[in-house]
Amino acid sequence: MIEIDSITKRYGDTTVVDDVSMSIAPRTITVIVGTSGSGKTTLMRMINRLVEPTSGKILIDGEPNDAIPGYELRRRIGYAIQGHGLFPHRTVAENIATVPALLGWEKSRIDAKVEELLTLFQLDPAAFGPRYPHELSGGQQQRVGVARALAAEPNILLMDEPFGALDPVIRAKAQDDLLAIQKHFGTTIVLVTHDMEEAFHLADKIAVMDKGKIVQYAAPEEMLVNPATDFVETLIGAGERPFRLLSIGTAGDAAETGTAEGEPLAAGTSQREALSALLWSGREALPVVGADGVPLGRITLAGLARRAARPQ
Numbered sequence: 001m002i003e004i005d006s007i008t009k010r011y012g013d014t015t016v017v018d019d020v021s022m023s024i025a026p027r028t029i030t031v032i033v034g035t036s037g038s039g040k041t042t043l044m045r046m047i048n049r050l051v052e053p054t055s056g057k058i059l060i061d062g063e064p065n066d067a068i069p070g071y072e073l074r075r076r077i078g079y080a081i082q083g084h085g086l087f088p089h090r091t092v093a094e095n096i097a098t099v100p101a102l103l104g105w106e107k108s109r110i111d112a113k114v115e116e117l118l119t120l121f122q123l124d125p126a127a128f129g130p131r132y133p134h135e136l137s138g139g140q141q142q143r144v145g146v147a148r149a150l151a152a153e154p155n156i157l158l159m160d161e162p163f164g165a166l167d168p169v170i171r172a173k174a175q176d177d178l179l180a181i182q183k184h185f186g187t188t189i190v191l192v193t194h195d196m197e198e199a200f201h202l203a204d205k206i207a208v209m210d211k212g213k214i215v216q217y218a219a220p221e222e223m224l225v226n227p228a229t230d231f232v233e234t235l236i237g238a239g240e241r242p243f244r245l246l247s248i249g250t251a252g253d254a255a256e257t258g259t260a261e262g263e264p265l266a267a268g269t270s271q272r273e274a275l276s277a278l279l280w281s282g283r284e285a286l287p288v289v290g291a292d293g294v295p296l297g298r299i300t301l302a303g304l305a306r307r308a309a310r311p312q
């Protein structure tokens with residue numbers, strides 16, 4: 001649980017975060033969006049005290065974060081940024097081992113953790129562990145950056161535009177990896193992005209910032225149906241609303257009983273992607289399969305049209 005209580009940050013006469021209060025539930029993904037310079041990064045960095053607030057306080061599981069020693073904050077809160085910030089002269093394994101090594105973990109425990117994370121991120125430990133960051137693609141570096149942030153088993157992960165530099169295909173894969181990992185570890189994630197599609201796909205709750213204030217903090221569906229201000233409505237994009245609604249749910253959630261012909265869709269595919277696949281295939285329905293290839297039913301154009309309509 002992260003409780004942000006009347007937090008303010010001023011630089012000289014400029015207030016960049018203005019009396020923000022919000023409570024972030026454990027094991028959820030909160031996405032912070034807003035205009036450039038609205039204070040998103042500053043707000044997030046006050047959680048792990050990379051930025052000291054001017055006033056207000058932040059509690060981590062009930063404990064004020066300024067009462068938690070620095071090494072303990074690093075263990076409990078992972079941090080991943082755009083461009084991954086990998087150390088260029090350290091191997092992938094050494095990069096991932098950074099915080100566990102600082103914390104004085106036994107070598108065998110560190111090695112086991114590095115191997116577990118590389119495997120989880122679908123990077124063969126024997127092949128990738130000894131490589132240097134420049135020997136990896138951008139998408140692979142990004143995965144190592146997130147693996148490094150998770151190495152000390154933090155229960156909170158802060159992510160600042162972690163997928164910003166990735167092409168759309170790798171980005172979609174990285175987002176799905178993140179959802180899987182969040183489920184696996186039960187991590188509480190706070191993520192800053194400029195990409196509204198990403199926000200709707202990942203978020204349990206979205207916080208919209210404007211000029212240092214949170215103008216709305218709500219579940220994605222709630223924000224679509226009841227945007228708090230014109231600014232929020234513009235940010236969501238009125239013409240995108242049905243598609244945003246479909247971005248929230250998965251094909252598995254929308255699967256109906258029955259069978260269909262055609263290329264099966266994985267259950268984790270977003271309903272928006274499923275709509276796209278249906279339209280492109282020219283079919284009324286496509287099969288949906290679970291992770292193990294087991295048939296779960298079918299997804300239909302009519303079913304998705306119902307789901308894309310304004311909730312009553």
Ligand SMILES: Nc1ncnc2c1ncn2[C@@H]1O[C@H](COP(=O)(O)OP(=O)(O)OP(=O)(O)O)[C@@H](O)[C@H]1O
Pocket residue numbers: 011016034035036037038039040041042043
């Ligand atoms: N160390 C600093 N000294 C002075 N001003 C700063 C400092 N750090 C940030 N600011 C200012 O605070 C404001 C908020 O910055 P912040 O990086 O939090 O915004 P943001 O919403 O994350 O922006 P972006 O989306 O462009 O990354 C900006 O106007 C920025 O110039």
